[in-house]
Amino acid sequence: MVGRALDRKLLRDIWRLRGQVVAVALVVASGVAVLIMSLSSIEALEETATAYYERYRFAEIFATVKRAPEKLAVRIGEIDGVQTVETRVIEFATLDVEGFEEPIVGQLVSIPQRGESELNRLALRSGRLVSADRPDEVVISEPFAEAHGLEPGDRIRAVVNGHRRTLDIVGLALSPEYVYAIGPGQLMPDDERFGIFWMGREALEAAFDLDGAFNEVSLSLLRGTSHDDVIARLDQLLDRYGGTGAFARADQVSNWFLMNEIEQLKSMAGILPTIFLTVAAFLTNMVLARLIETERSEIGLMKAFGYDNLEIGWHYAKMVCAIAGLGIVIGSVVGARFGKLNTEIYGEFYHFPFLVFQPGAGVFAVAALVSLAAALLGSMTAVRRAVRLPPAEAMRPPAPPLYRRSRLSIMAAARWLDQPTRIVLRQILRWPLRAFLTSAGIAMAVAILVTSLQWMDSIDRIVEVYFHEAQHQDVTVGLNEPQAAEVVREFARMPGVLAVEPARAVSAVFRSGLRHHRGAIQGVVAEPRLSLVYDSSGGPLRVPPGGLVLSTKLAEKLGIGRGDEVWVEILVDRRPKLPLKVVTLFETYIGTPAYMNLDALNRLLHESRRVEFLHLLVDRRAEAELFAEFKELPAVSAVSLRRAAVDSFHETMGETLLIYVSFFVLFSCTLAFGVVYNSARIALSERGRELATLRVLGFGRAEVAYILLAEVALLVFCALPLGCLAGYGLAWLITSEFETELFRVPLAIEPSTFGWAVVIGLVAAVASAFLVRRRLDRLDLIAVLKTRE
Numbered sequence: 001m002v003g004r005a006l007d008r009k010l011l012r013d014i015w016r017l018r019g020q021v022v023a024v025a026l027v028v029a030s031g032v033a034v035l036i037m038s039l040s041s042i043e044a045l046e047e048t049a050t051a052y053y054e055r056y057r058f059a060e061i062f063a064t065v066k067r068a069p070e071k072l073a074v075r076i077g078e079i080d081g082v083q084t085v086e087t088r089v090i091e092f093a094t095l096d097v098e099g100f101e102e103p104i105v106g107q108l109v110s111i112p113q114r115g116e117s118e119l120n121r122l123a124l125r126s127g128r129l130v131s132a133d134r135p136d137e138v139v140i141s142e143p144f145a146e147a148h149g150l151e152p153g154d155r156i157r158a159v160v161n162g163h164r165r166t167l168d169i170v171g172l173a174l175s176p177e178y179v180y181a182i183g184p185g186q187l188m189p190d191d192e193r194f195g196i197f198w199m200g201r202e203a204l205e206a207a208f209d210l211d212g213a214f215n216e217v218s219l220s221l222l223r224g225t226s227h228d229d230v231i232a233r234l235d236q237l238l239d240r241y242g243g244t245g246a247f248a249r250a251d252q253v254s255n256w257f258l259m260n261e262i263e264q265l266k267s268m269a270g271i272l273p274t275i276f277l278t279v280a281a282f283l284t285n286m287v288l289a290r291l292i293e294t295e296r297s298e299i300g301l302m303k304a305f306g307y308d309n310l311e312i313g314w315h316y317a318k319m320v321c322a323i324a325g326l327g328i329v330i331g332s333v334v335g336a337r338f339g340k341l342n343t344e345i346y347g348e349f350y351h352f353p354f355l356v357f358q359p360g361a362g363v364f365a366v367a368a369l370v371s372l373a374a375a376l377l378g379s380m381t382a383v384r385r386a387v388r389l390p391p392a393e394a395m396r397p398p399a400p401p402l403y404r405r406s407r408l409s410i411m412a413a414a415r416w417l418d419q420p421t422r423i424v425l426r427q428i429l430r431w432p433l434r435a436f437l438t439s440a441g442i443a444m445a446v447a448i449l450v451t452s453l454q455w456m457d458s459i460d461r462i463v464e465v466y467f468h469e470a471q472h473q474d475v476t477v478g479l480n481e482p483q484a485a486e487v488v489r490e491f492a493r494m495p496g497v498l499a500v501e502p503a504r505a506v507s508a509v510f511r512s513g514l515r516h517h518r519g520a521i522q523g524v525v526a527e528p529r530l531s532l533v534y535d536s537s538g539g540p541l542r543v544p545p546g547g548l549v550l551s552t553k554l555a556e557k558l559g560i561g562r563g564d565e566v567w568v569e570i571l572v573d574r575r576p577k578l579p580l581k582v583v584t585l586f587e588t589y590i591g592t593p594a595y596m597n598l599d600a601l602n603r604l605l606h607e608s609r610r611v612e613f614l615h616l617l618v619d620r621r622a623e624a625e626l627f628a629e630f631k632e633l634p635a636v637s638a639v640s641l642r643r644a645a646v647d648s649f650h651e652t653m654g655e656t657l658l659i660y661v662s663f664f665v666l667f668s669c670t671l672a673f674g675v676v677y678n679s680a681r682i683a684l685s686e687r688g689r690e691l692a693t694l695r696v697l698g699f700g701r702a703e704v705a706y707i708l709l710a711e712v713a714l715l716v717f718c719a720l721p722l723g724c725l726a727g728y729g730l731a732w733l734i735t736s737e738f739e740t741e742l743f744r745v746p747l748a749i750e751p752s753t754f755g756w757a758v759v760i761g762l763v764a765a766v767a768s769a770f771l772v773r774r775r776l777d778r779l780d781l782i783a784v785l786k787t788r789e
Contacts, residue, residue: 006302006307006311006315007318009298009315010315010318010319010322013319014319014322014323019677019681019771019775020677020678020681020682021322021323021326022326023673023674023677023678023681023768024323024327024674024678025323025324025326025327025330026327026330026670026673026674027327027670027671027674027675028323028324028326028327028328028331028371028375029326029327029328029330029331029334029670030331030667030670030671031273031275031327031331031371031374032273032327032328032330032331032332032335032367032368032371033330033331033332033334033335033338033667034273034335034663034664034667035269035273035331035335035366035367035370035371036331036332036335036336036339036359036363036364036367037335037338037339037342037663038265038268038269038273038339039269039339039359039363039366039367040335040336040339040340040343040357040359040363041265041339041342041343041346042262042265042266042269043359043360043363044339044343044355044356044357044358044359045258045261045262045265045343045346046262047356047358048343048347048352048354048355048356048357049179049258049352051354051356052176052179052352052353052354053176056120056121056122056123056175056176057084057117057118057119057120057121057220058119058120058176058177058249058255059086059119059120059177059218059219059220059249060219060220060221060227060248060249061218061219061220061221061227061230061231061234061246061247061248061249062216062217062218062219062246062247062248062249062252063216063217063234063235063238063243063244063245063246063247064090064215064216064243064244065214065215065216065217065238065241065242065243065244066215066241066242066243067210067213067214067215067241067242068087068213068214068215068217068238068241068242068243069212069213069241070087070212070213070214072237072238072241073085073087073214073217075237076217076219076234076237079230079233079234079237080225080229080230080233081221081222081224081225081226081229081230082219082220082221082222082225082230083219083220083221083222084118084119084219084220085118085217085218085219086117086118086119086120086217086218086219087214087216087217088109088110088201088214088215088216088217088218089108089109089110089201089204089205089208089210089213089214089215089216090107090108090109090110090215090216091107091108091160091161091204091207091208091215092105092106092107092108092184092480092637092638093105093106093108093158093159093160093161093197094106094158094159094630094631094633094634094636094637094639095156095157095158095159095195096156096157096158096159096631097148097150097156097157100148100192101623101624101627102193102627102639102641102644103627103630103631103636103639104192104193104194104195105183105184105193105194105195105637105638105639106158106194106195106196106197107183107194107195107196107197108160108197108198108199108204108207109196109197109198109199110198110199110200110201110204110205111129111130111139111198111199111200111201112200112201113130113131113132113200113201113202113203114132116129119218119219119220120175120176120177120218121175122139122173122174122175122198123173123174123175123176123353124139124171124172124173125142125171125172125173125174125353126151126152126171126172127139127152127169127170127171127172128152128170128171129170129171130170130171130198130199130200130203131170131200132200132202134168134200135200135202135203135206136165136166136167136168136203137167137168137170137199137200138167138168138169138170138197138198138199139169139170139171139172139173139197139198140156140169140171140172140173140195140196140197140198141172141173141174141175141178141181141191141195141196141197142172142173142174142351143181143189143191143195143351144191144192144194144195144196145169145172145195146191147191147192147195148192150169151169151172152169152170152171152172153169153170154169155167155168155169156169158197159631159632159633159634160207160208161207161208161209161634162634163207163634165207167197167199173198174351174352174353175196175198176254177252177254178196178254179254179255179257179258179350179351179352180253180254180255180257180258180350181194181195181196181254182194182253182254182257183638183640184478184637184638184640185476185478185613185638185640186640186645186648187590187591187645187648187649188645188648188649188651188652188653189648189652190644190645190648192644193639193640193641193644217234217238219234227248230246231246231247231248234246239575242572242573243571244507244571244572245507245509245518245569245571245575247518251518256742257742258350260740260741260742260743261346263740264738264740264743267734267737267738268734268738270737271733271734271737273370275444275447275448275730278374278444281374281375281377281379282437282440282441299312300391302315303390303391304391309387309388310387312387313383313384313387316379316383317376317379317383320375320376320379320383321372321375321376323375324371324372324375324376325372327371327375328367328368328371328372331367331371332364332367332368335367336359338663339357339359340357342663343355343357344357349652420699420703420706420707420710421710423707424706424707424710424711424714425714427711428711428714428715435715438675438679438712438715438719439715439716439718439719439722440719440722441671441675441679441719442672442675442676442715442716442719442720442723442761442765443719443720443722443723443726444671444675444723444726445668445669445671445672445675445723445761445764446668446672446719446720446722446723446724446726446727446757446758446761447723447724447726447727447729447730448664448667448668448671448727448730449664449665449668449672449723449727449756449757449760449761450723450724450726450727450728450730450731450749450753450754450757451664451727451730451731451734452661452664452665452668453661453665453753453756453757454727454731454747454748454749454753455661455745456661456753457748457749457750457753458735458745458746458747458748459650459653460748461589461746461748462589462590462649462743462745462746463646463649463650465534465536465589465746466534466588466589466590467642467645467646467649469532469534469539470531470532470534470540471530471531471532471642472529472530472531472532472617473501473530473531473615473616473617473642474616474617474618474620474641474642474643475615475616475618475626475639475640475641475642476531476613476614476615476616476638476639476640476642477491477613477614477616477630477636477638477639478612478613478636478637478638478639478640479611479612479613479614479635479636479637480634480635480636480637481612482504482607482610482611482612483610483611483612483635484608484609484610484611485502485608485609485610485611487611487614487635488500488502488611488614491614491616494626494629495622495625495626495629496618496619496620496621496622496623496625496626497616497617497618497619497626498616498617498618498619499529499530499616499617500614500615500616500617501525501528501529501530501531501614501615501616502525502598502611502613502614502615503522503523503524503525503531503598503611503612503613503614503615504522504523504598504601504602504610504611504612504613505520505521505522505523505612505613506520506521506523506570506571506572506601506605507519507520507570507571507572508520508521508568508569508570508571508594509568509569509571510554510558510566510567510568510594511558511566511567511568511569512558512559512560512564512566512567513559515557515558515559516558517554517557517558517592519554519592519593519594520593520594521548521568521570521594521595521596521601522593522594522595522596523595523596523597523598523600523601523602524543524595524596524597524598525543525597525598526542526543526544526545526597527542527543528540528543530615530616530617531615533549533586533595534586534588535586535587535588536586536587536588536589536746537587538586538587541584541586543595543596543597544583544584544597545597545599545600546581546583546597546600547580547581547582547583547584547596547600548566548568548580548581548582548583548594548595548596549582549583549584549585549586549594549595549596550582550584550585550586550593550594550595551585551586551587551588551591551592551593551594552585552586552587552588553588553592553739553741553744554592554593554594555582555585557592557741560582561582561585562582562583562584562585563581563582563583564581564582565579565580565581565582566579566580566582567579567580568580570604570605572605573605573607574605574606576604576605576606578604580596587744588744589743589744589745589746590742590743590744591741591742592741598611627639665760668760668761668764669760669763669764670764672760672761672764672765672768673764673765673767673768674768676712676716676764676765676768676769677768677771677772679712679715680708680709680712680768680769680772681772681775683708683711683712684708684772684775684776691704691707691708691776694707701776701777704776705773705776705777708772708776709769709772709773712765712769712772713765713769716761716762716765719761720758720761720762723757723758723761724754724757724758727749727754727757728749731747731749732747735747
């Protein structure tokens with residue numbers, strides 16, 4: 001009976017405070033939704049990738065060679081721990097799609113002309129695989145087909161090893177090997193300008209004079225086998241055939257990008273939900289503390305009737321659990337829905353053939369426990385205060401505040417203020433801590449808005465530095481093998497070419513102690529003018545005649561600094577191994593580049609001056625003629641346009657970030673609404689008798705509403721600059737944590753971002769104030785005035 005009486009009181013309290021309960025529950029729901037959305041998306045992406053890799057037998061070790069005999073596959077299969085060996089031919093071709101002016105790069109990958117591949121199998125989306133007796137048949141990647149409106153039965157022209165051929169499309173497919181398909185010289189996937197073409201093994205061998213040979217090998221391993229041991233042994237076997245160094249799945253380009261994306265999501269999942277739940281704890285404490293203050297006499301009566309401290313404390317703790325429970329239910333539903341939507345967006349972006357979205361009970365349990373713990377911890381002070389109230393003291397009304405002449409009343413400026421405004425200011429000055437905490441809650445909502453919106457500013461900053469300040473070329477041409485420097489003059493004579501700048505890149509492994517990094521050394525001229533070595537914090541750099549110029553992220557990974565030596569193994573030709581001095585470090589937002597003087601790089605390789613890439617400044621009016629000539633050149637393996645790279649970067653980053661920004665803007669509005677509504681609603685509960693008295697004394701509805709809402713408005717306006725400042729600090733924290741080998745997000749916040757955050761915060765505050773004003777207008781003056789103090 002005792003428990004039932006308190007439970008009935010609990011239900012009455014929740015119904016009486018239903019507006020505030022819902023507002024706090026929505027803030028809790030926001031934190032729960034963000035946490036569940038993030039955790040379920042991460043779990044779904046990891047499970048989808050794992051299932052995709054297993055179902056289509058994604059290889060674990062990869063290696064490329066110049067040309068190796070097929071019989072070598074037997075010796076590779078004898079390496080301890082190797083389970084499956086599959087050799088392939090992989091080459092590039094220039095494609096010509098009708099209606100598309102620019103040259104397209106196609107990567108030709110061999111597949112068996114009978115049966116399926118042992119490793120890296122295709123997820124056939126439509127059509128069929130190639131036939132043994134039709135050498136011009138190809139299966140193409142579905143994203144490329146969608147970008148150009150191609151279907152099985154269509155044909156496409158290509159320059160394959162210097163020979164023009166017409167390829168027949170017989171199927172569309174996806175592959176775990178090309179979840180993130182990046183062409184030569186590209187930074188982001190560009191399905192219009194790069195596509196994967198799977199072609200019969202015998203046809204591809206014949207096209208590139210590789211009969212009975214291969215230039216790529218993939219392995220799967222037995223469980224528990226050391227990747228490093230297999231890679232070392234494989235490199236020994238392939239060394240004499242021009243091997244460029246085997247690598248594990250972790251370093252495979254597509255998988256590396258995907259895993260980096262998941263790591264970035266994990267960083268986000270650890271910070272933003274914490275903020276929402278912290279504010280939820282603050283709100284819970286604010287609501288409960290003021291409720292207890294108004295229920296002093298009830299607490300005294302409960303103690304007088306024999307309820308002990310534990311029962312009273314548990315009674316108010318159950319209220320917290322009820323509020324948090326409502327938030328957890330709402331947040332779980334919304335978070336699961338947004339998690340599924342977010343996962344579907346990533347699924348479309350990465351072109352998974354299926355999605356595994358089955359968030360486990362653990363995701364919801366973690367979110368529920370964290371949210372409940374935050375709410376209980378936030379309310380602990382208020383509950384302790386209720387328990388410690390002696391019965392005699394609790395039965396007496398609280399001592400009225402001490403009224404005296406304040407500094408406000410003796411200030412000259414106060415004479416210009418009307419009576420309602422002075423009432424508002426006195427209320428704030430009388431309860432400064434309460435006012436500060438209310439402003440702090442609103443400020444956190446504005447801070448999250450600033451943090452969410454600044455992502456677009458950061459992306460714009462990356463684009464500005466990487467693509468506009470550091471790159472002045474219009475087109476970058478990749479050659480299928482290094483050529484003599486005379487090729488520079490040949491390209492300079494092509495139509496529309498205004499300037500040419502040579503470059504070269506060689507694969508390399510950097511080692512420092514136990515640390516290593518597989519990447520590339522880019523050879524550039526001493527003072528590049530088209531494609532600069534650009535320090536994001538200091539501008540363009542001159543490349544010294546010797547030594548390495550490293551990005552700070554690469555130096556950090558290797559644990560080295562300026563003046564240190566790093567061992568470098570070049571993965572081409574003679575594969576020289578030698579120490580190189582780090583002469584300069586520079587900041588960059590993208591990747592982990594390493595630069596070297598082009599002449600010094602050629603000397604290191606014991607070669608005369610050779611180039612592999614050409615950066616071109618082009619007259620836009622002659623582009624069509626230039627592109628047509630590129631399509632006829634067998635030596636050209638890749639063509640990258642700077643403006644296309646910018647568009648691709650915006651599309652890729654925008655597609656993944658815009659959804660997050662939208663989610664957090666919505667949740668931030670909920671946060672601002674919850675804080676403002678609770679503050680105004682509690683003030684109305686506490687000051688209802690006072691406001692009703694003012695109405696009886698002749699104050700109009702507008703004046704009474706002004707006294708209540710002007711206080712909230714003043715606190716909101718005080719919170720806005722505080723929120724902008726907190727948003728800057730929060731953005732700094734998140735961007736400093738959001739560092740991977742792929743991206744470093746700069747701290748860049750435009751004035752317009754602060755402006756939008758303020759406007760959105762004000763809209764949410766006005767909406768909550770409108771609801772409180774409606775309740776104030778319906779205030780029952782007689783009932784309020786009858787309320788016992």
